[in-house]
Amino acid sequence: MVRPPCCDEKGLKKGPWTPEEDQKLMNYIQKHGHGSWRALPELAGLNRCGKSCRLRWTNYLRPDIKRGKFSQEEEQTILQLHSILGNKWSAISKHLPGRTDNEIKNFWNTHLRKKLIQMGIDPMTHRPRTDFFTALPQLIALANLHQLIEQQPWDGHTSGTQTEAVQAVNLQYMQSLLQSAPSIAPSPTSISSLNSLTSDLDQISLLTPQHQHMLSPTLLESIGGNDLAGQLPHNQTLSTTLFNQPVSNINMSSDNNVSSTERCHAEGENNSQKSMLLYENSLPPLSDMSASNPSNAMSTSKCGDSSTPLPSWSEILLDEELMREFD
């Protein structure tokens, strides 16, 4: 009755597979199927443990594996599924024919995760990163900038359009921060800071009424505007929206491949995500901003250990070279 353990035999080879080993494994499985992975290595003449053989087959040798770069559609699918399923690579791979969980996992870790971080989105929650108060010094600098804008009359040679452009940039950054703020647990300090910021924003929006249409409904609400939330689009996560791609045709509720457990999870996540939807419909896509603005500065959190020091907002916004762009 007692079975010998699988992988404790000594002397079994580890590490990269040679073409000869691959050939042996493929020949055997094509003839006999894999059957018991544990028994396979000996039958196939391989000095490997069954587990190693299984991994090599499922991740590399299987004939139905699609190799090569991920398409935009695949990328979008992964983003959407990850926002719902999390790191359930196996579940995600079921929706991407020919892609293995390992391949998707690697693609996520090396490409998509970094991409999201760069865009200021927490790759785990698919929401804006929220360590808002790390950015407080920059916010204060922004508030000071606002005062400068207000107090300093613009030179005659600076056109009104250029002035508006500078202000529009500022508004966009401030709005991004405010969007992040509500998900932070309030503290007396944070509330007072937010109040003061909101007050600044209020003044700015009054200062430039022609730009109020650029403010999101969330922000308008926060500064006393109407509640426009009912008019806003649903079914888009921030990450998929920011990638500026059409929503793919995945329909979780009708997808037979999604297990009931997954679906339950998905529904719960969906609900919470809907309630946290961010409204960027009034702004140009942030992906555009990141392309034209090297800062990606709305992100100041340390998500994982990959974060690198980012230039402060004041550095960016007050950068002379940048300002010269508008002259």
Next chain:
DNA sequence: AAAAACAACAACCGCGGTCTG
């Protein structure tokens, strides 16, 4: 041209759930 840093990906490790005797 060489070294260092970075990126990509294959493979391993360890854990937890399931199966089997």
Next chain:
DNA sequence: ACAGACCGCGGTTGTTGTTTT
């Protein structure tokens, strides 16, 4: 019912290739 092997999964590491300094 139970012990222990099997299997699959997700996290992590190691190796190799590429780019930058």
